[in-house]
Amino acid sequence: MNRLGVLIMRLEKRPERSAAMALASPFMALAMTVVTAAAIFALRGNNPFIALYVYFVEPLTALWSVEQLLVKASPLILIGAGLAVAYRANIWNIGAEGQLTAGAILAGAVPVFFTQWQSPLTLAVMIVLGIVGGMLWAAIPALLRNRFNANEILTSLMLVYVVQLMLDYLVRGPWRDPQGFNFPKSVTFADWQLLPYLTPGIHAGVLVSILLALLLGFMVSRTIKGFEITVSGLSPRAARFAGFSEKRTVLFCMMLSGGLAGLAGAFEISSVVGQLQPQISPGYGFAAIIVAFLGRLNPVGVIFAGLLLALSYIGGEAVQTALQIPDKITRVIQGILLFYILACDTLINYRVVFAAPVGGRT
């Protein structure tokens, strides 16, 4: 207690970081999120047990909703895995949503301009263009950082709005469906411009997303490139002594995460959406940031985190239709989850000390 009778809270670095707690942190965060969600449901006057069941369990009890879950998780995993790698190197790509959009624009150019081009290559070209679009859009903040030392958090974020407006312009203007009564949509894609389906509900992109996340997990833990990225993040000085180029790492990480986001954009328009329109993603690029942290910046962990976040979307819709709980609950739960993860991670590295401030003055 100080003179004012106020208890001062201070964070003090722990001498040792508990490895067990670091692993347990996402589960603790999840448990606390569930408890908080129950409290919110109860305050609204819903039976918290029923609401929690509908939100977190029921979507897993039917095949169709599991399929929806996997489809929803696919872009989150794809983008989250790339972001996890970049964040390991302390490279903060916040603009995955824009890179997704850039990928969708380039991929969508194929059906818009070559409506009749029917070949097994059509889809392959769309996918490659999607990756290229995302990479190019992510290369801009990378080059700005390498050349002018511009903060990539700001530049990558601002470029999201730029490319979203470009898409908006295209589908309202030159790329609009001529038969579409002036509505802001491109032509609808034909069968051969759409991804094949593995089951009636799951498109091939889902499988590719999981395989790519596993591949990235292998790269991070078993290859020199992965080592280089991890070292660059943990100790830029050590990385320089080891002869790793910082600029090369920035470019690599931005283009890797951007390319994967672009691929997610190509997958979305050639499966779920099936055409270009002003909005093609309900914010996957931003939600994937939570996924990367929840997955411990580990691409394999991201798979599970992506599934969990997808559950938060599907469950949010389930409680809305079944119990008439407003759709904003999805955002609320995602926000609470991120908050608890960050809190847990902080408290693993630091402990809270209650004491009078040093010097006795406030």
Added chain:
Amino acid sequence: MTKYLMAAATAALMLGAASASASADALKACWVYVGPIGDFGWSYQHHQGLEAVKKEFGDKVETAYAENVTEADSEKTFERFAREGCKIIYGTSFGFMEPMLKVAKKFPDVKFEHATGYKTADNLGTYNAKFHEGRYVIGQIAAKMSKTGTAGYIVSFPIPEVVAGINAFMLGAQSVNPDFKVKIVWANTWFDPAKEADAAKVLLSQGADILVQHTDSTAPLQVAQEQGKFGFGQASDQIKFAPKAQLTAIVDNWAPHYVRSVQAVLDGSWKPAQVWDGMAEGTVSMAPFTNLPDDVVKMAAETSDAIKTGKLNPFKGPVTKQDGTVVDAVDDGMILGMNWYVKGVDDKLPQ
């Protein structure tokens, strides 16, 4: 801990039992809204239709809805409703067209109705309203009430419904004042109160003294109220938000259509149709005429009655296009695909 788990399991069982018993005898009707039901405009009015269905059929019908559904992601919402036992599903935004087509194909036993679309299937019909009939009435009122002879018109997207609305408004205004002018701002959104308010301010500063909107928020009316100008409510009676500024509102009343449609499903007589109702059927109506002198109220009421009884057709030719060509008779097909302005509109249609 075990106790809680048991409680949760019991709750889950009860929930399962509850939903099973409800779906056994009641017909489930479901709505998918693009906006929030609290927008006091488009989605709100559709939700009033849901409420009317509840009131009309009581226990015979169970309802459900999802609001703020993203168009890009709406397919899974329609599929959810089809899976959850909905027998008829209403989608209330044009952007739901392709997702609804896909899901309708997948669930041939479920019936679908799409508001404002143009594609149909064996189990997918469309419904829309002749909003332009109301716009003719407000055109006449605007021409009577404007001192500067200029209205400011805030519009969303250059789709036929909106273009036909501008034209009907102009034809109404010109029937009172042949030199009437309209300034147009494309907001490129259906619902963005801040953007709509900015557009309203710009139009008023450019000499318009009466505001018309084809966007869904109450913001333009509120701007009109602040500046002592007039405006018209959109989709629902917005008099509460601008008691001094609203002259009337074009009210979308979807309740009669929804009640008829649900009744048809109950009777087994539902067929996919392309419903296009207007003032005669009560789908479009005018909110009470307020803040107006008696003679204008009288004129507006007479015009509304004439449209209702079919004596007046806002698009009865000949209509002169912006480019000077004359159309002798504008038929329904031309209105539903309208992509040209009538003479006197001071704007170039975005192409």
